[in-house]
Amino acid sequence: MDPPTILALKQAFLERTTRQLSQPLAPSSAWRRKNDLRGSDRGGAAAAAAEHDRLPPRAVDDALVRANQLLQQHVRRVYAPPALRHVAEQLDQLYHDEPIGRNDGVTDYSSAETIKDLLPAWEDAAEAEALPLEARRYTDLVEQLQSLSAQRTEVHARVQRLRDMALLLGGLGGTAEAPTVQDNLVTRDGPVERELERMRLLLVRVGDKVANLPERPYQAHQTPVGMDVDDADVMDVEVVGQKRVRALLEQY
Template structure:
């Protein structure tokens, strides 16, 4: 199903509005309760407005409204107004598109100007901010007001860019300081509860750490004693082997060569 055009949408809207204007008028209940009660009377002794007179008056007003709507808000008139609305809309859209193309910037409109990388990438000069080659030419052709407006825009851009760069640097410095403080806070976290984290690790006379050191010292002494007990029999065995087994006589070079080659002595 094709989407409705702008003319069709506006024409439907106008029909709804005209239909509301064609709704017959009726006196309100409050007015009927107070306006038709016996009140001031004419010279003949009758009420000034009777129910029938009010109904006739309302019927005449409704007829006049219908005639007015048929003349002013005819179907052709509604269609003509809807077409004019569409023409004006497209003309405004085209002008805005041409102006937007001429004023195209080097940065996107949805870019985050709070990002330090984006701030540092902003052009230094206002002229480099517009990427369309005919932007400066079009502004110069506008006359004195256009040139003065461009000069004011250049000064404002330079001022705002400088403030933005300064604030960005200050924020980066504060972020670095915050990171350093957070690191120090993590390092000093064990010191927040000294009774639980610091006191048990201190070497006191009857502290837990002193008892553990005493146990470690006893274990080291036992291990040292066992090692000394095992080394003494080994030394004695080595001495006995040296005394019982005689050393062979030294071999000559020819005997060593014959032993390697498998020669036998004759």
């Protein structure tokens, strides 16, 4: 069973208090007995004076009926359930909104530090022995409260980590109208992968075209004066490559 909230506790307190204030008015039995005995043990003028001080029971009952009617009207008008709920909500809101802390003499029981410092058991041993159920309930509530506080701390830390991560990765977002660096990352079926596939097919086609071009035989007498044979071979290969590229480009 979940522990009651602050709002539920305050509303229950208001309901108990209003029930006490809503009880019908009635004189005590001691007052009625004293009122009935007035003048009964006296005689003469003293008895007449005491009888004059005595309130007639019928008049007392009529006054009580009228007073209780007014009381019930007041209770229905002032202590209606919606009004009690509204007052409880106001108290609960004030409890959460009021700036409280250790420095001003008021303890904030919603803070993690205060919850951590709560005693694990009822401090007064005599009261704990006299009220075992309340003492046990206090221990259970402290354990549950500290467990929930630890979970809240972990959640706050995780939220902060996610916010920091979102801040760092904010520049990697973007839209189709305003792409960012994310579009340049190599991902499966991404734009870079599609472009690499096109380049691979183009290289295959270019390679086939170059391989099918006619090769020019090497002519030793064309070696320029003062150039070694190895240098001439390198120059001949470059010339052949340039001619093949020009021939390939002329086909498009």
